[in-house]
């Protein structure tokens with residue numbers, strides 16, 4: 001059953017095999033003595049885990065941009081919302097260990113003289129409630145946004161602009177202290193997740209594995225859609241929207257459901273990202289972040305799914321390298337990579353490996 | 360008002376009425392007329408593209424529509440298929456279905472298929488997949504997600520592939536076909552849809568003479584089971600389609616200038632003035 005999803009997807013087979021391998025090898029190599037040449041330090045494990053969550057975000061963007069033609073420049077918003085939901089859970093886990101030692105209120109609320117938890121913070125002491133909200137919050141926002149935008153047939157560059165506006169508006173809102181999400185400091189100083197310390201090696205490995213598994217599941221789910229008739233309808237909508245309408249397909253509904261699902265995937269990615277980086281703040285809503293994701297997908301190869309993953313991993317690795325070695329050059333390098341790939345490799349770097357397909 | 364709303368909310372043995380898809384009345388052609396267009400007018404920024412247009416298409420009829428460029432032929436099809444809203448007038452499909460109440464997908468599902476002036480196929484999908492998506496089957500998102508082709512449907516696709524002479528190209532991307540082949544594929548997609556009414560906008564543009572002959576043959580063979588409305592520029596082709604006794608409608612400046620057999624129309628003085636005599 002699962003095999004059927006990737007039988008004709010060479011890139012996907014390789015990707016999933018590599019992820020499986022990583023799930024086994026990374027904990028083993030991390031367990032080697034630290035002077036061993038193959039040893040992977042724990043901070044690298046966390047870094048790899050972070051890359052995988054960004055790859056999941058890129059995958060969610062490829063699903064709507066690559067296959068449906070919706071150039072979303074606001075998917076960072078769904079990612080950040082998932083991150084904030086997880087952040088709320090992690091804040092509630094701190095309990096009395098905060099600087100102010102309040103049994104229930106997070107530090108920033110004590111500092112802002114709250115006397116009780118705002119109603120929308122209730123329930124986030126429960127992990128399972130949080131897991132549901134991680135998908136529900138971005139999903140509902142995407143559904144409402146999509147219902148309005150797609151029903152009124154906003155598309156193309158106008159749609160891209162309002163997705164930017166969406167994430168920008170959320171950023172401004174989350175910067176405000178009155179929102180109750182920690183203002184510009186965001187949520188941080190997390191201690192543990194499900195009772196396991198976030199600093200421990202085992203937890204880091206656990207989060208890495210969870211990220212890899214989430215990416216694999218996200219990949220298989222995306223493949224399930226893409227190789228179904230619905231996937232072909234998506235491509236049809238992308239390439240000739242009105243033709244699809246005149247064949248009787250409700251284009252706005254197709255867009256709405258796939259967009260919502262993709263936003264939920266982005267939310268899951270954000271929720272796994274936050275415990276591994278230890279902080280979530282309003283800068284995650286920055287419009288630039290969402291644009292960067294599109295660059296990852298373009299560089300990796302649009303409408304292939306695995307290309308999005310490859311692009312996200314490559315660029316983020318490059319970003320890490322540049323920001324430690326040549327920080328001031330990074331943005332120029334990113335711009336240059338994007339321009340070069342667009343000009344020279346319209347099918348992305350993975351396009352180099354694919355056999356020439358009939359165009 | 361609030362009373363009925365309360366009733367609606369309390370009445371839990373069925374889903375809210377606004378969530379239920381609007382039910383379409385069944386097609387009714389007791390009067391042998393499939394399409395009624397009456398008093399249609401539409402203007403774009405003050406330009407009157409359709410002007411008090413009246414047109415009736417009989418069930419099973421093959422109707423040719425001719426008219427100079429800009430006469431409003433494509434706009435008329437836009438109105439029938441829900442793409443353009445008229446400023447006034449009415450458009451009915453049979454006696455029961457008001458086309459002006461429906462949007463494009465609903466009109467397509469009611470049984471009206473359309474071939475665009477510029478051939479429009481799904482370029483990135485294969486010929487086979489183009490036909491698959493055109494097949495009549497449930498269109499709801501979750502039905503489409505789980506849809507599988509059964510043997511009968513495969514046979515139907517094979518049949519259409521043969522009819523449009525694209526068996527060899529079944530696996531090719533539609534984008535790699537020649538212009539004429541794309542025209543045929545689009546006609547094939549219409550056939551898959553099995554609409555009661557086919558609207559065909561300039562089908563032979565870019566076709567060779569042989570291809571044109573075959574298209575004419577095909578369209579004529581469709582009449583009877585389907586109603587077919589063909590808009591065409593090419594006079595030889597229209598002559599071939601209309602034969603001796605089919606009706607030809609001449610459109611000019613958004614309204615019907617003349618209607619009758621090809622011979623009558625060709626000898627109409629006004630028609631000669633605006634169109635044929637050019």
Ligand SMILES: Nc1ncnc2c1ncn2[C@@H]1O[C@H](COP(=O)(O)OP(=O)(O)O)[C@@H](O)[C@H]1O
Pocket residue numbers: 403404408426427428429430431432433434435
């Ligand atoms: N969406 C539109 N906006 C403005 N003008 C339009 C639009 N659609 C059609 N027209 C105008 O209406 C007239 C009729 O066009 P059309 O129906 O395409 O003619 P035909 O198909 O008979 O050549 C043309 O002058 C065209 O420019």
Ligand SMILES: [Mg+2]
Pocket residue numbers: 432433434476
């Ligand atoms: Mg036209």
